[in-house]
Each structure stands twice: as structure tokens, then as C-alpha cells.
Amino acid sequence: MPEWFYLGVTVFLGLCFGSLATALSWRIPRGISVSVERSRCPSCHHALGIPDLVPLFSWLALRGKCRFCKAPIGWRYPLIELVTLFLCLLLYARFGFSAAVLLMFCLSPVMVAAADIDFAVQILPDALNLAIGLIALAVMGVNAADTGDAQSFILSHGLESLEGMVLYAGSFFVLRQGAMLALKKDPLGWGDIKFAAAAGVWLGPDLMVYAWFLLAAGLLGIVIALLWKAIKKEAEFPFGPALLAAFVLMLLLKPPPFIIQDYANISLPFFQPI
Numbered sequence: 192m193p194e195w196f197y198l199g200v201t202v203f204l205g206l207c208f209g210s211l212a213t214a215l216s217w218r219i220p221r222g223i224s225v226s227v228e229r230s231r232c233p234s235c236h237h238a239l240g241i242p243d244l245v246p247l248f249s250w251l252a253l254r255g256k257c258r259f260c261k262a263p264i265g266w267r268y269p270l271i272e273l274v275t276l277f278l279c280l281l282l283y284a285r286f287g288f289s290a291a292v293l294l295m296f297c298l299s300p301v302m303v304a305a306a307d308i309d310f311a312v313q314i315l316p317d318a319l320n321l322a323i324g325l326i327a328l329a330v331m332g333v334n335a336a337d338t339g340d341a342q343s344f345i346l347s348h349g350l351e352s353l354e355g356m357v358l359y360a361g362s363f364f365v366l367r368q369g370a371m372l373a374l375k376k377d378p379l380g381w382g383d384i385k386f387a388a389a390a391g392v393w394l395g396p397d398l399m400v401y402a403w404f405l406l407a408a409g410l411l412g413i414v415i416a417l418l419w420k421a422i423k424k425e426a427e428f429p430f431g432p433a434l435l436a437a438f439v440l441m442l443l444l445k446p447p448p449f450i451i452q453d454y455a456n457i458s459l460p461f462f463q464p465i
């Protein structure tokens with residue numbers, strides 16, 4: 192198949208996943224089932240059809256208004272769709288096109304919805320953290336099936352994931368307890384610790400990766416805190432989006448060994464190729 196075919200499929204899936212991300216970020220905080228109900232306009236509750244739900248294009252064609260009641264539709268929705276599409280394109284550019292990469296595309300709506308929900312209500316939902324961890328296991332399973340010795344592939348990489356989970360979640364828990372003793376406040380929510388567990392399943396026990404992850408999350412957290420203070424005038428800021436962005440960065444810069452792919456076209460100063 193030519194390159195443009197894979198790129199086309201990636202864009203198509205990216206837009207579909209963008210639509211899923213908006214549905215997740217609207218429905219999860221409100222406790223609405225993701226699978227059963229049809230999407231409705233939040234203002235007039237009119238059931239939405241295909242012309243209202245084409246990612247990006249519907250919003251542009253309807254000029255950001257509901258087709259039925261003309262209530263404005265926030266810019267958050269096209270932005271969520273755009274970021275989800277962008278993440279899929281990044282994964283495609285980095286890892287190419289395979290069954291495992293298609294599974295990795297599923298990460299993008301989950302992560303974008305998690306970041307959006309954390310910005311909106313300061314919660315990283317359990318279901319999304321769980322999904323991030325499970326997608327890692329699915330990718331591992333698909334890649335194991337591709338190798339000659341699936342059992343030892345899963346045993347060795349599964350053990351690394353377990354170690355990573357303990358390292359990330361354990362250290363975040365210790366950090367939280369320490370900060371609560373020292374500062375008498377709660378700097379990390381349970382959602383952040385559960386996300387750290389899921390990130391550890393992906394990133395494994397490599398201490399170099401762990402250190403860069405912490406550094407990136409810390410720096411991004413400071414940026415979000417400053418913006419939050421300037422715009423929202425609140426001292427308590429969501430840390431989840433910084434963790435999610437740092438996770439994506441590490442996944443792209445130093446992918447775990449259970450993601451089988453071609454490292455030839457990337458070289459980074461501080462990482463040795465595997």
C-alpha cells in the first residue's frame with residue numbers, strides 16, 4: 192500500500208477518535224453512558240445526527256452553533272478533535288502503521304478526554320487511567336504474537352511493566368504522603384497516582400526515563416500553574432494535563448521495548464537507541 196493510504200486512514204481514524212474524545216469528556220463527568228445514548232445538544236436536547244457530528248467540519252459548517260437552537264458550541268470541542276487527530280498523526284509519524292500502532296491510536300482520545308476533564312473538574316477518571324494501562328497490555332499482546340516466542344516476550348516485558356507500575360505509583364504515593372506531612376495539603380490527587388501507575392506500565396523501570404518524565408511533568412506543571420493563576424486566579428491547578436503531556440513526550444522520545452518498531456529515523460542526544 193502507498194504511504195498516502197496509511198496517512199489517509201490515520202487522518203480518518205484521528206477524526207473519529209476526536210469525536211469519541213469529545214463524547215468521553217462530556218459524558219464521563221456527568222455519569223452518562225458512553226455507548227448507549229445518542230449525542231444531544233446540551234442546550235435544546237435535540238438528538239444530533241450525522242451532519243452535526245462530523246468532527247471539525249460540522250463545527251466549521253455550522254459556524255460553532257447548534258443547528259436546531261443556534262446555541263453556541265464551545266471552541267473546546269473542535270480543539271479536542273484537533274488535538275486527538277494531532278496525537279494520532281504523531282504516533283503514525285513516530286511508529287509507522289501496524290496493528291500495534293492502531294491500538295496505540297486508542298490512547299489519543301483517552302488521554303485528550305482525561306486532560307480535558309482534569310482541566311474542567313480537576314479529576315482524572317479511573318476508567319480512563321485503567322484504559323491507558325490496558326492499552327499497553329493489548330499492544331504488548333499484539334507484538335508478542337508477532338514474535339517467535341510470545342510467552343517469553345510477555346514474561347520479560349510484563350515484568351518490566353509491573354516494575355514500572357510499582358516505581359511510578361509507589362514514588363508518587365510517597366511524594367504525596369511526604370508533601371501532606373510537610374505542607375499540610377494534598378498536592379497530588381488519587382487520580383494522579385493512578386495515572387502514574389498506568390504510565391509506569393508503559394514506560395517501565397528505566398530510571399533515566401523516570402527522571403526525564405518527572406522533570407518534564409514538573410516543568411509543564413509550573414507552566415500550567417502560572418497560566419492557571421493568571422487566567423483563573425486560582426492557586427489550585429490541575430496537574431493531570433502536565434503528567435499526560437510528559438507521558439506522551441517520553442513515549443515518543445524513549446518508547447518502551449515492547450513497542451516493536453524502526454528506530455532508524457530518529458536520534459536524540461540524551462537517549463541511546465535500544
Ligand SMILES: [Zn+2]
Nearest residue numbers: 232235257260
Ligand atoms: Zn441545540
